[in-house]
Amino acid sequence: MNESEIRKYAELMKELGLTRLEFNDDKKVVRLERAIPPAAAPVSAAPVPLQQTVPAASTPEQRDYTSVRAPMVGVFYSAPAANAEPFVSPGDRVEKGKTLCIIEAMKLMNEICAEESGVITEVCVTNGQVVEYGTELFRFRRENA
Numbered sequence: 208m209n210e211s212e213i214r215k216y217a218e219l220m221k222e223l224g225l226t227r228l229e230f231n232d233d234k235k236v237v238r239l240e241r242a243i244p245p246a247a248a249p250v251s252a253a254p255v256p257l258q259q260t261v262p263a264a265s266t267p268e269q270r271d272y273t274s275v276r277a278p279m280v281g282v283f284y285s286a287p288a289a290n291a292e293p294f295v296s297p298g299d300r301v302e303k304g305k306t307l308c309i310i311e312a313m314k315l316m317n318e319i320c321a322e323e324s325g326v327i328t329e330v331c332v333t334n335g336q337v338v339e340y341g342t343e344l345f346r347f348r349r350e351n352a
Contacts, residue, residue, distance in 0.1 A: 213239070216228060216239055217239060217241070220239060220241055221241070223280075224280030224339065224340070225241075226240060226241055226313075227239070227240050227241075228240075271348060272328055272329075272346040272347060272348050273325075273346075273347045273348070273349060274343045274344075274345070274346060274347070275307060275319065275321075275322075275343075275344050275345040275346075275347055276341050276342060276343055276344060277310060277319075277338040277339065277340060277341060277342040277344055278310075278317075278319070278340070279310060279312045279317065279340055280312060280337075280338065280339055280340055281310040281311050281312035281313075281317070281337070281338060282310065282311040282312075282335060282336070282337055282338075283308060283309075283310055283332050283333075283334065283335070283336050283337075283338045283344065284308060284309040284310070284311065284316075284334060284335070285308055285330065285333075285334040286334065287309070293330075293334075294306050294307055294308055294309075295307050295308075295327045295330070295345070296327065296330070297327055297328060297329055297330060298326065298327065298328075299326070299327045300324075300325070300326050300350075301321045301324065301325060301326070301327060301347075302321065302324050303321055303322065303323050303324050304320050304321060305320060305321045306318045306319070306320055307319050307320060307321055307327075307344070307345060308344060308345075310338065319344065321347070323349060323350075324349075324350045325347050325348050325349045325350050326347070326348045326350070327345055327346075327347055328346045328347065328348050329345065329346040330344075330345055331343045331344055331345060331346065332344055
């Protein structure tokens with residue numbers, strides 16, 4: 208394997224958000240690893256509450272929702288199993304701590320939970336979609352809004 212091939216695989220890893228890549232090449236095992244930036248590092252099996260407020264628009268128009276964003280790169284799952292009902296749908300009222308979805312990252316299933324009570328106004332991604340760090344998953348209207 209030459210340097211240009213290694214660079215090609217390293218760029219692919221960066222593009223896909225991978226930290227490790229291992230493959231066989233002419234009876235050799237090649238393993239590439241890269242460090243994760245500190246902001247993207249948290250991956251755990253415990254529920255990961257995340258809800259970020261969308262900054263106010265530069266126009267006088269104000270947004271009446273909060274965005275729930277992906278805390279990691281992974282695969283978005285709207286339901287606990289392939290044939291199960293989704294955790295939440297638009298119009299659903301949710302309580303603080305309720306599971307909104309699962310993001311699978313490095314074979315770990317990470318529950319994303321509501322940080323406060325409110326109403327889901329929009330699901331922004333589809334089941335099985337690969338999401339990047341910061342991808343908007345849900346639009347959420349707070350109850351007190």
